[in-house]
Amino acid sequence: MTDTTPLMQLTGVSKSFGAVKALISADLTLEAGSIHALVGENGAGKSTLVKIIGGLYHRDDGEFTLEGQSVDFHNTKEAKEAGIAVIYQEPTLFPDLTVAENIFVGRQPYTRFGGLDRAKMRRETLELTRRLGVPIDPEREARGLSIADQQVVEIAKSISVGAKVIIMDEPTAALSGVEVDRLMGIARQLRDEGRGLIFISHRFDEVFSLCDTITVMRDGTYIATNKAAEVTEDAIIRQMVGRSVENLFPKQETTIGEPVLEVKNLTSAGVFDDVSFTVRSGEIVAFAGLVGAGRSEIARAVFGVDRYDSGSVSIGGKAVPPKNPMAAMRLGMGFVPEDRRKQGLAMAAGVQQNITLAIRENLAKFGFITSSLEEPAARTWASRLQVKTHALDTEASMLSGGNQQKVVLGKWLATQPKFLIVDEPTRGIDVGTKSEVHRLLSELAGTGVALLMISSELPEVLGMADRVLVVREGRITAELSREQATPENVMYAATHATEEGEAAA
Template sequence: MIEMTGISKAFNGNAVLNDVRFHLKKGEIHALMGENGAGKSTLMKILGGIYSKDAGEIKVDGQTVHFKSPKDAEKHGIVIIHQELNILPDLTVAENLFLGKEKTYKFGILKTREMEQEARELLSKLGLEVHPKTRAGDLSVGKQQIIEIAKAIASDAKYIIMDEPTAALTDREIHTLFKTIRELKDKGISFVYISHRMEEIFSICDRITILRDGRYVGERNIPETTLDEIVAMMVGRELGERFPERKAKIGEVKFEVRNLTVKGLFENISFNVRKGEVVGMAGLMGAGRTEVAETIFGYRKADSGEIIIDGKKAAIKSPMDAMKYKIGYVTEDRKSKGLVLDFSIQENVSLANLKKVSVSGIVKKEKESSLVNRYIRQLKIRTSSPKQSAKSLSGGNQQKVVLAKWLGTEPEVLILDEPTRGVDIGAKKEIYQIINDLAESGVAILMISSELPEIIGMADRVLVMHEGKLTGEVTKEDMTQERIMHFATGGEQVV
């Protein structure tokens, strides 16, 4: 087992963890939850040897340990599978599995066949039938996730820490992943499972530990607790209804696409969004939803079709063009497309609002500070300062910075692609309220999400895509997960 007691950690004098404890038993799946910035990742990075603790004690199998690196932790059977997978895409599956642990003959010659055979056997045990020579980058994210687990097992891991493991997986891949985790649990391997998806916690975990503001709040056995109790422990208050009541008055058509096509990605996509309307877009991974959004925003060039704003054809060939038409786009890939990670919060928010914070081309610090501080307050971004770097923020707070950037432009059309991915349940409700407020002010919103409860809770109607085509439209009255999945898997619209 693992026992962490009295763990404290501060960065630049800012306390992130204060007297935290965590207890992991053999052969259990233990959820670690808390709002963004609660200290979950920091605690696990200390356990994984990435950070050193300032105070406290860690025991592994009854032995007090002091980790100075991930290698030290790995020697005790502790491995972290990060949200951003550590797969090298240009290497083969076998090369990834044995990276740093290559089997060799004398003089350093690789035992390629032996490694490939071992890779094949290991992956087969995990239910993944792929050729060891397959280029890892050609596999789906779900299969790459299984390869990461295989790497952990190959290094004799007894404790596997998984951070948001299902964030980019399809329902089928999640089912495969959970099956793999349960089989390994039965063999005595323990898991720490970090996720903001409550339904997953109740589906796969045995116990849960909750942190709030860097402190230990409590521990519960999953069968003996409820969603409401966990939420109250996480946020320190009752959350009430998960989705705010929709009050927006839907007006005339603001935005329309007609027969939009990018060959090989999607074809003949036509729909509209009205003022004050939230239109959801659902579909399985790879259905083409994000590609449609990127084309509307000018990231991609359309082969054919039209984009209509206020009844007039819009010439959008770049994101700059889209911004001229008052279109904002919160991308699903915040780290590479939504933020400049080395920039501060202030610089990131200002990037899309330079005209607003400048006079004669010179940025005025007072204007910039006023704008940024307004959205830090409004979105409740947890930060020590507007000048804190984006890369040092938790995932949910990074997402809020991306949202702040586009809210500052005062968009009339807003595309939200997975707006709450990696965001805790308290912050999700705050984002939902902001979406509601924007709709009430007349903004036309297109919201892409893989979480069907979110789509059903927020959208006035839902467009469903399958393999690059719009296969159905579901109104509020007919909105169920079963009906959406019918179209998402290729079912036809019944008129």
């Protein structure tokens, strides 16, 4: 490779799945010693392009070169052997193997007597993780590692086999602020060693602080490549969505009515303590706080997914039995969970089946349900939410993250809830779809639905909430009106204990 030859280059790459064109014409040029952002709305083709680079998919057309040589990967093994590693948002380690065993899986070293050289595996694993600035016990099982440490192990594994190209696909989505800073430090170190990194993220602050270059895709097509230092966030958004997103938080004024949800003195030993709050008709209440504060745990207990030791929950004055989601649903409660793939969707089922999943009992005739009974309800919500799919029987696993989130929302909106919990409603989705989700939530509040929103994105909390409840170590430490909810006030309450007896409820 000469100094002027890109480390990796893709030109005019296309890929179709039947009648669906996932990629029409994708271009990407990666230089050695650089970090290159790949951005675009969900469904823009980013994941398909990454899977072609990683050998999971085979391109239909276009050119693909690595260090100036044409390559044509037919599987992931070939891509790895060529020096390409993909670090996904959810690491793919073997949970029952140790850190060392995961790093050396498939290429274990042996002693001259034919036995497994565990001492060498331990020594090299510790050296690799220390080199990344995060020493991890080589004998520790992967099952007990945090997401952040699992990603470090994946990175250590990739550099141990000499990866030249490292792709990080939404690597920070489930990390705390400290863990994000640590990962970005590792990324810069890998760049300084001469490797080329592709960084995929919807978080523009990370993109602009970390990356040298930004390539934008839209609708399966290459749009533009920009030097990060020479372009603005607004310009990138216009390139991504083909329009200017003037109002990311389209909050409409609503008439706030009587209490719909009432939670009193809810306690779960060691998880949350003495939690009391109300959510009124037409109101969006947001839970804010740091990762691990107990926000999702409170919401799961309110809906009946998790148990609690004492306290009460009521909807419209009617008691909601604990640990009974079906009863909560019958009383008019819905719950869009944080992890849409594991908790919100049947990934192998179609869009139609997923949207009607929570109302199948109502649609059934004489105890039976058919596609013709499901189709009208599913089509109504798929259309209203603008789910991008060529057919209602498309598996949920084939949809982009943003469209998966729309299907989960459609499932619960089909139940016509009085009260809806939305946990991280826009995590991992693009800026255009975020605006659509925010508009939808605001419209729901306008129809009188009471909403509890949990979000780790402070601008989302401040932009959408009528009231903010700040959770710290399982307790509500502040209740802030929309006017009081400044970044400083929220973060102070999230990081400081209140005086005894002052916790707002």
